[in-house]
Amino acid sequence: MDEDRGEVVLYWRPGCPYCMKLRFRLLFTRLPVRKVNIWRDPDAAAFVRSVADGNETVPTVTVAGHPMVNPSHRQLLAAVREHAPHLRNDQG
Incomplete structure (x- = not known):
């Protein structure tokens, strides 16, 4: 998207x-995260299926x-360091 x-x-x-576990862990990072409920957003659900082998994983x-x-959590933070370092707030 x-x-x-x-x-x-x-x-x-x-x-x-x-x-829930990932959302909870992200609370302590101060990383700005936009949350999208795939049950309320059909386009988001379609996007998830497009990157998850047809599943709503x-x-x-x-x-x-x-x-x-x-x-x-660790993989996500590594991706932020690599692809979006401007978002970092000393999140560890």
């Missing part, structure tokens, strides 16, 4: 324990337009 360029977008759905995250399916 072109509007994801330059930011971190977390695609999630209600009830997903992996989404969440969390899916884009970092400056680079998609990551079910990334760990």
Whole structure:
């Protein structure tokens, strides 16, 4: 999704324990994250399917337009360092 360029977008759905865990961990990073509920946004759900082998696997995250399916907290922060260092706030 072109509007994801330059930011971190977390695609999630209600009830997903992996989404909740990643969202909780991100609270302590002070990293600006736009959250998109794929159950409320059909275009977002279609995007997730396009990068997750046809599945609605969440969390899916884009970092400056680079998609990551079910990334760990560490993988997400490494992607921020590589693709969007302007977003860093000493998040570790």
